[in-house]
Amino acid sequence: xxxxxxxxxxxxxxxxxxxxxxxxxxxxxxxxxxxxxxxxxxxxxxxxxxxxxxxxxxxxxxxxxxxxxxxxxxxxxxxxxxxxxxxxxxxxxxxxxxxxxxxxxxxxx
Numbered sequence: 428x429x430x431x432x433x434x435x436x437x438x439x440x441x442x443x444x445x446x447x448x449x450x451x452x453x454x455x456x457x458x459x460x461x462x463x464x465x466x467x468x469x470x471x472x473x474x475x476x477x478x479x480x481x482x483x484x485x486x487x488x489x490x491x492x493x494x495x496x497x498x499x500x501x502x503x504x505x506x507x508x509x510x511x512x513x514x515x516x517x518x519x520x521x522x523x524x525x526x527x528x529x530x531x532x533x534x535x536x
Contacts, residue, residue: 435492436493438512438519439512440488442518442519443488445475495507
């Protein structure tokens, strides 16, 4: 069960750190670039994934989620760990699956 908690904490922390300031930074770079289209967005997303701000926020959120998973109160553990990690993990995987589906089907033309 500890491995599941560690994995959920890590995945949820990375998705929250990516969707928070990561997407904001990626889309704000569109106005600053001369290029247009998805090339700028992909470059901004890659830049946000490699930034120290993303990794510091992901590590901080991982620590918070993992600490919440070790609480002795079942009610607090459900509210502070299980609910946010499952919701953010499902939303993150849902977005990844949606964009993979679009990429596969729109690529055919």
